[in-house]
Amino acid sequence: MAVTLKQICEEAGVSKATVSRVLNNHPLVSKETREKVQEVIQRLKFTPNALARNLSLRRTDTIGVLFPWIFNGFFSTLLRGVDSAASELNYHVITSLSHDAGDENAMASRLLKERRIDGLILMAPSLPADQIEELKSIDVPLVVLQREIADPEVNSVSVDNFDGGLKATAHLIERGCRRILAIAGPQGSLDSDRREAGYREALKQADIAFDPDLLIRSNFNKETAFTSFENFRRRFAMPDAIFCFNDEIALGMLKYLKTIGVRVPEDVALIGFDGIEFTEFAELSTLTMPMQEMGRQAVRLLIKQIECKEKRTAEQLLLKGAVVERNSTRRRS
Amino acid sequence: MAVTLKQICEEAGVSKATVSRVLNNHPLVSKETREKVQEVIQRLKFTPNALARNLSLRRTDTIGVLFPWIFNGFFSTLLRGVDSAASELNYHVITSLSHDAGDENAMASRLLKERRIDGLILMAPSLPADQIEELKSIDVPLVVLQREIADPEVNSVSVDNFDGGLKATAHLIERGCRRILAIAGPQGSLDSDRREAGYREALKQADIAFDPDLLIRSNFNKETAFTSFENFRRRFAMPDAIFCFNDEIALGMLKYLKTIGVRVPEDVALIGFDGIEFTEFAELSTLTMPMQEMGRQAVRLLIKQIECKEKRTAEQLLLKGAVVERNSTRRRS
DNA sequence: CTGAAAGCGCTTACAG
DNA sequence: CTGAAAGCGCTTACAG
Numbered sequence: 001m002a003v004t005l006k007q008i009c010e011e012a013g014v015s016k017a018t019v020s021r022v023l024n025n026h027p028l029v030s031k032e033t034r035e036k037v038q039e040v041i042q043r044l045k046f047t048p049n050a051l052a053r054n055l056s057l058r059r060t061d062t063i064g065v066l067f068p069w070i071f072n073g074f075f076s077t078l079l080r081g082v083d084s085a086a087s088e089l090n091y092h093v094i095t096s097l098s099h100d101a102g103d104e105n106a107m108a109s110r111l112l113k114e115r116r117i118d119g120l121i122l123m124a125p126s127l128p129a130d131q132i133e134e135l136k137s138i139d140v141p142l143v144v145l146q147r148e149i150a151d152p153e154v155n156s157v158s159v160d161n162f163d164g165g166l167k168a169t170a171h172l173i174e175r176g177c178r179r180i181l182a183i184a185g186p187q188g189s190l191d192s193d194r195r196e197a198g199y200r201e202a203l204k205q206a207d208i209a210f211d212p213d214l215l216i217r218s219n220f221n222k223e224t225a226f227t228s229f230e231n232f233r234r235r236f237a238m239p240d241a242i243f244c245f246n247d248e249i250a251l252g253m254l255k256y257l258k259t260i261g262v263r264v265p266e267d268v269a270l271i272g273f274d275g276i277e278f279t280e281f282a283e284l285s286t287l288t289m290p291m292q293e294m295g296r297q298a299v300r301l302l303i304k305q306i307e308c309k310e311k312r313t314a315e316q317l318l319l320k321g322a323v324v325e326r327n328s329t330r331r332r333s
Numbered sequence: 334m335a336v337t338l339k340q341i342c343e344e345a346g347v348s349k350a351t352v353s354r355v356l357n358n359h360p361l362v363s364k365e366t367r368e369k370v371q372e373v374i375q376r377l378k379f380t381p382n383a384l385a386r387n388l389s390l391r392r393t394d395t396i397g398v399l400f401p402w403i404f405n406g407f408f409s410t411l412l413r414g415v416d417s418a419a420s421e422l423n424y425h426v427i428t429s430l431s432h433d434a435g436d437e438n439a440m441a442s443r444l445l446k447e448r449r450i451d452g453l454i455l456m457a458p459s460l461p462a463d464q465i466e467e468l469k470s471i472d473v474p475l476v477v478l479q480r481e482i483a484d485p486e487v488n489s490v491s492v493d494n495f496d497g498g499l500k501a502t503a504h505l506i507e508r509g510c511r512r513i514l515a516i517a518g519p520q521g522s523l524d525s526d527r528r529e530a531g532y533r534e535a536l537k538q539a540d541i542a543f544d545p546d547l548l549i550r551s552n553f554n555k556e557t558a559f560t561s562f563e564n565f566r567r568r569f570a571m572p573d574a575i576f577c578f579n580d581e582i583a584l585g586m587l588k589y590l591k592t593i594g595v596r597v598p599e600d601v602a603l604i605g606f607d608g609i610e611f612t613e614f615a616e617l618s619t620l621t622m623p624m625q626e627m628g629r630q631a632v633r634l635l636i637k638q639i640e641c642k643e644k645r646t647a648e649q650l651l652l653k654g655a656v657v658e659r660n661s662t663r664r665r666s
Numbered sequence: 667c668t669g670a671a672a673g674c675g676c677t678t679a680c681a682g
Numbered sequence: 683c684t685g686a687a688a689g690c691g692c693t694t695a696c697a698g
Binding site: 251 | 380383387388393395408420440588615
Binding site: 348349350351361362388389 | 685687692
């Protein structure tokens with residue numbers, strides 16, 4: 001079997017307490033004994049059992065990350081940020097992909113209640129607000145990622161949607177576009193609302209009147225976006241530019257426009273939002289979120305909470321994205 | 334604090350042993366006491382502490398997954414398969430992304446030696462064979478994913494590279510191509526060698542002589558592929574078709590050919606290998622691996638090993654991929 | 667600076 | 683069918 005602390009203390013002729021102190025760099029150990037013990041540890045290739053240690057310490061050095069079932073390059077980049085920050089801070093990461101829409105909470109709270117994790121990062125863009133409240137009530141460190149939350153008591157890190165909407169729109173305006181169609185998300189999505197506010201602000205700054213006909217809605221996927229767009233076209237002329245509130249819609253539109261013989265960017269400029277990998281290949285301009293950094297910040301926030309239980313003042317970080325300019329908004333020559 | 338087993342047994346007026354038996358559905362508990370205990374468990378909302386349980390049981394119900402640092406949609410799909418299979422079998426998944434090339438082993442063996450995981454899935458396409466041997470020597474359940482392994486004692490699940498190379502090539506031959514350039518991986522890559530063998534077999538079946546000039550090498554990335562390809566072009570005419578041994582190369586070539594005015598598929602047909610998400614958008618035909626299924630099978634294999642320690646007969650699964658036909662190999666009309 | 671002892675929260679032979 | 687007791691492998695006041 002594996003070497004245990006007990007074998008070390010017997011071999012070194014000291015008590016378990018002493019070995020434990022050496023292991024944890026406790027200052028009150030004489031240099032001699034410390035060295036003697038260390039020698040034995042090395043010789044016997046001892047690695048402490050984390051389970052036992054954690055049971056005593058009542059913590060696990062592990063954080064849970066709850067993903068939506070459908071996750072793409074976008075989420076993997078986020079995960080990369082989470083994992084790298086966690087490992088720098090000596091934490092492990094347990095992932096949990098929710099399988100159907102409903103069981104997100106069940107999985108998360110099981111992990112939490114079984115004490116397998118010290119805290120949770122929630123990456124659930126479409127999780128209803130009341131379920132977030134429910135998890136919050138378990139009273140364990142929690143950070144919501146990639147989603148602006150209205151409740152000020154919930155820690156979150158998200159892209160600054162207002163700023164992003166503003167930048168994307170301003171970028172199009174700079175290119176000379178004035179009739180800018182926005183394909184927004186659904187009613188009630190805070191993310192969409194903030195992007196919309198940014199869109200309006202950019203128009204205002206450029207002295208362009210907001211035209212409600214130029215704001216259509218989707219469910220953040222291409223199917224619903226197409227329906228809305230076809231509807232729009234039956235009634236109105238083609239706009240100068242289209243600002244899609246996420247990349248999936250933008251990529252869909254890129255193909256769709258090609259199909260119906262509309263050239264991008266010559267006839268209409270197109271910009272997305274998110275910055276998924278795909279966009280690079282598709283040469284789609286997009287407002288790129290700092291995904292890896294968002295993952296890293298989420299971990300920092302979470303571990304901060306885990307390690308100082310007292311002051312539970314929630315923070316809500318908004319990280320700024322940047323427009324990555326590609327062919328779809330190239331200046332027309 | 335959290336409710337513990339002790340509180341349950343006091344409240345129910347039985348011993349800890351009895352509560353434990355109820356928890357684990359041990360048959361030797363009378364119906365009455367079982368019901369009484371269950372009632373208390375429900376009332377006090379007791380969830381057993383997994384740490385304590387695992388320490389007693391000397392296992393963790395957790396498997397580790399070691400990813401390469403650069404991971405894309407391809408690996409996330411694999412992870413999805415791993416996570417879903419694991420959760421069906423009541424296991425948790427700890428991920429560990431290696432940060433620089435060297436520390437893969439260190440991270441994995443730490444997880445293992447600290448007893449945080451019961452077994453490991455290794456997703457390290459480029460990990461040197463000797464490092465795999467090293468991990469193998471820790472003598473803990475291990476499955477290597479997405480990589481054919483020569484050592485018959487190592488469990489692995491991989492795509493059937495020979496079959497894939499054969500199918501991809503046969504697909505091109507069916508399209509009327511005869512001079513088929515293969516952009517292979519590096520010397521010594523078993524994956525590449527197997528794909529090459531499939532390529533040759535397909536040629537043979539079609540009575541096309543193998544031409545060594547039509548097999549060039551890359552390092553499985555586009556930069557090295559370009560260099561090889563330019564080299565090739567200086568000496569030879571454009572082939573009928575190009576079979577790229579992975580999608581990254583194929584996507585790179587797709588753009589590159591466009592740049593130099595070669596039309597796909599009119600002038601040259603193009604097929605990739607892997608089936609990453611990107612290819613769909615790019616309309617690239619590719620030999621698609623059953624990635625999610627590979628992840629699932631890896632978990633099954635691993636858990637099988639974990640749960641019956643006796644018969645350590647290694648299995649090496651080869652799952653078959655399929656050609657997904659898209660525009661890049663469309664029949665010329 | 668060091669050790670004996672209790673504790674973390676479960677499980678499981680062993681008796682009865 | 684049930685309980686007392688030892689054990690899983692660590693940590694940490696408390697004494698000295």
